[in-house]
Amino acid sequence: MSYLNIDAQAANTYDAIVVGSGISGGWAAKELTGKGLRTLVLERGRDVQHVTDYPTTMMNPWEFEHRGQLPREIKEQNPIISKCYAFYEGSTHFFVKDAEHPYVQEKPFDWIRGYQVGGKSLMWARQTQRWSDFDFQGPARDGFAVDWPIRYADLAPWYTYVEKFAGITGNKDGLPQLPDGEFLPPHEWNCVEKHFSEQMAKRYQNSRPVIMGRAAHITQPKPIHLQQGRAQCQHRTICERGCPFGGYFSSNSSTLPWAAKTGKMTLRPHSVVHSIIYDEKKGKATGVRVIDANTKQMTEFYARVIFINAAALNTNLILLNSTSARFPNGLGNDSGVLGKYVAFHNYRAGVSGEYDGFLESTTDGRRPNSPYIPRFRNVMKQETDFLRGYAAGFSAGRISRTNQDGLGADLKSGLLNPTLGGWYVGSHMMGETIPKESNYVALDSAQKDPFGIPQLKISVAYDDNDEKMVKDYLEQMTEMFTAAGFTNIRTRDDKRNPGLDIHEMGGARMGKDPKTSILNKWNQMHAVKNVFVTDGASMTSTSTQNPSLTYMAMSARSVDYAVKEMKRQTL
Amino acid sequence: MQRRAALQQLAVTVGGFISLPAWANGWNANTIGSSSGLLSAPQDELLAIVVDTIIPETDTPGAKALGVHSFLQKVVADCYEPKAAETLKQGLAATEAMARQTYSRSFGECDTPQRIDVLKRLNQSAEQTQTDFYKLVKALTIRGYTSSEYVMTNLTKYEMVPGRYHGCVPVPAKAIPQTK
Known part of the structure; x- marks a missing residue:
């Protein structure tokens, strides 16, 4: 090896590498740099600087060429992403276009992705509930997947830690199935939502609580938020365009600038990670292979510890594509x-x-938030003909109506003199699905992506348990709406494809036994100790709560463990 | 409100830590919604009269003055199926023909009651292109008008930055529509 190569290798060597800059990668970057590690953060997409790279954030409705509507060409060229509720004229630039990043749907799966610095943390729905032991004990109690290697007590201090920094609004409700957190003041109820909550408390003797949602919005900034340059949420509810106030949590507004301030972070956009480099002699990973998205050149970067936070399915893709004589079926995949x-x-x-x-x-x-109904089915014990259950969103409001009859001055007068309609109410389910061996992702044997990396083949579908759960939700919510005195109750099952929930999880699950899992209780690979996965790929089961807060807590906890181990020279 | 002014106000509100990005300059309503090239100049002129018949000037501007005909063409050209552009062109020709047939003059030469009558006749026509035209143009005129800067700023008082949510307040004397 020439001196030149040694120099090049030294220049490309860091203490830690983080793959991905979304919610979990941002947290890993903040924690690693905060503990003094020189950290390379690799992001496959472009850079998005807080505020300056939010081109639509201050646009009024009339300033959009099509007043928010998507042009036909965009919809035709992007049938998958066009299904996403947050994809519209104000936010197209934050979503992956279908044709640019192909994947194989062995079964229909709407894979919603945001390839840029900050990832999907820019456009997420910001709901942040803690999981409880009813979630972590679920697989063991109900006999599916494998037992989680952690319990609520392991994560609780880390939930507290990330909540304080991120800024979470909520009310302390004292519910065992949805532990309280470090909350900023809660959002207000409206009259009908309050009515519903009270009626449900009476009707179901507090067994079906309806609470105010817990969300990553700063309702009252603390010094730690002001230090991040973030301010109070201004209730614009156009969050998916990026927030100039930093009113909601994103990597861009919070963790990444914080990490940058340490001077320890190198953020490298346009860096598509091809695979993890495994050194058989050392018995550990030594770095990653990166394809520059612009030049298509491959470069290697090296570090003592590697965090994979590429978002659930792409983390699987990278690990599956990281093959070696020791790991012919993907890194750490002895099981x-x-x-x-x-x-x-x-x-x-x-x-x-x-x-x-x-x-x-x-x-x-x-209000950028709404009331929430934690899971009430099968919580304390199994009581239905399906496993697990669902949480539900709930909200009420009134809509202005205008008289659009006629033409001319009469019509104009009708449009300018709206009347307030009655109250509408709505709810949607968020059901836990059961991880199964038959729901999987794999490398496609034939098709490559534009970077020469095998395309991900996705084979994920609903099962009978999901069908029963949909039916039960519709029955129960109809009963609850009826009990609250609501009328004109309508139910819907839109039969949407998996994926559109944007809560895909698993594939590199945590577990106690290396024979049946990829990661241990520290989100650390059983077989490759210096590789950690703290994004959705690590999840053993899905709970009914939104997962992002748990990824944040796991990332912070895992970095804390990794750095302690590095100091003990065991990593 | 001018974008830069809005941003400056915003910067003051949150403590002045926001530097104004380059895109804050040079945007206003006039730079957006330019002609889509869908219609010829005479067709464009006729459509302007049609939208102004649907929503006329009163003590406040009508649809034409607010550029609703330009918006309408833009949306039809970019967002609708190609058939809608044909419906628009054929409907404009039918509008002119209906005016000449009924009142022996061009649509532009008709007075307001005559113009309204012509549009109503199109709506009641046996030809589907004409009823489709009526529905398309009326719906998009309403949308273009109610989402225009003038109306949202001066009449329906859109708030970009409400800064609040109060759950239970008495119904105001005049309800104000709020959209994104």
Whole structure:
């Protein structure tokens, strides 16, 4: 080896590498740099600087060429991403276009991706509930997947840690199935939501609590938020365009600038990770192979510890593509379970209705959050003919109506003199799905992506348990709406494809036994101790709660462990 | 509100830590919604009269003055199926023909009641292209008008930055629509 190569190798060597800059990668970067490690953060997409790279954030509705509507060409060219609720004229630039990043759908799967610095943390729905032991004990109690190697007590201090920094609004409700966190003041209820909550408390003797949602919004900034350059949420509810106030948590507004301030972070956009380099003599990973998205050149980067936070399915892709004589089926895949036991959240069903009361009251302003109904099915014990259960969103509001009859001055007068309609109410389900070996991702044997990397083949589908759960949700919510005096109740099952929930999880699951899992209780690879996975890929089961807060907590906890081990020279 | 002014106000609100990005300059309503090339100049002129018949000037500007005809063409050209552009062109020709047939003059030469009558006749026509045209143009005129800067700023008072949510307040004397 020439001196030149040694120099090049030294220049490309860091203490730590983080693959991905979304919610979990941002946290890994913040924690690693905060503990003094020189950290390379690799992001496959372009850079997105907080505020300056939010081109639509200050645009008024009339400033959009099509007033928010997607042009036909974009919809035709992007049938998958066009299904996403957050994809519209104001946010197209933050979503992956279908044709640019192909994948193979062995079964229909709408894979929603955001390839840029910050990842999907820019456009996420910001709901942040803690998981409880009813979630972590689920697989063991109900006999599916494998037992989680951690319990709530392991994560609780780390939930506290990340909540304080991220800024989470919520109310302390004292529910065992949804532990309280470090909350900023809660959002307000409206009259009908409060009515529903009270009626449900009476009707179900507090067994079906309806609470205010917990979300990553700064309702009242603390010094730690101001130090990040973030301010109070201004209730614009156009969050998916990026927030100039930093009112909601994103990597771009929070963890990445914090990591940058340490002077220890090197952020490298346009860096598509091809695979992890495994050194058979050392028995550990030594770095990653990166394809420059612009030049298509491959470069290697090296570090003592590697965090894979590429988002659930892409983390699987990288690990599956990291083959060596020691690991012919993917890095750390002695068990053969890598890519398998993928699960997601079932968002198919919803219920809507109307309410005739409180006509003297309305709402004022906008709220980037809504009430939440934690899982009430099979919580303490199995009681239905399906496993697990669902949480539900709930909200109420009034809509202005205009008289659009006629033409001319009469029509104009009708448009400018709206009347307030009655209250509408709506709910949607968020069902836990059961991880199964038959729901998997794998490398496609024939098709490559534009970087020469095998395309990901996705084979994930609903099962009978999901069908039963949809039916039960529709029945139960109809009963609850009826009990609250709501009328004109309508149910829907939109039969959406898996993936559109954007809560895909698993594939590199945590577990106690290396024979049946990829990661141990520290999100550390059983077989390759200096590789950690703290994004959705690590999840053993899915709970009904939104997963992002748990990824944040796991990332911080895992980095803390990794750095302690590095100091003890065991890594 | 001018974008830069809005951003400056925003910067003051949150403590002045936001530097104004380059894109904050030079944007206003006039730079957006330019002609799509869908219609010829006479067709464009006729459509302007049609939208102004649907929503006329009163003590406030009508649809034409707010550029609703330009918006309408833009959306039809970019967002609708190609058939809609044909419906628009054929409907404009039918509008002119209906005016000449009924009132022996061009649509532009008709007075307001005559123009309204012509549009109503198109709506009641046995020919589907004409009823489709009526529905398309009326719906998009309403949308273009109610989402215009003038209306949202001065009449329906859109708030970009509400800064609040109050759950239970008395219904105001005049309800105000709020959209994204």
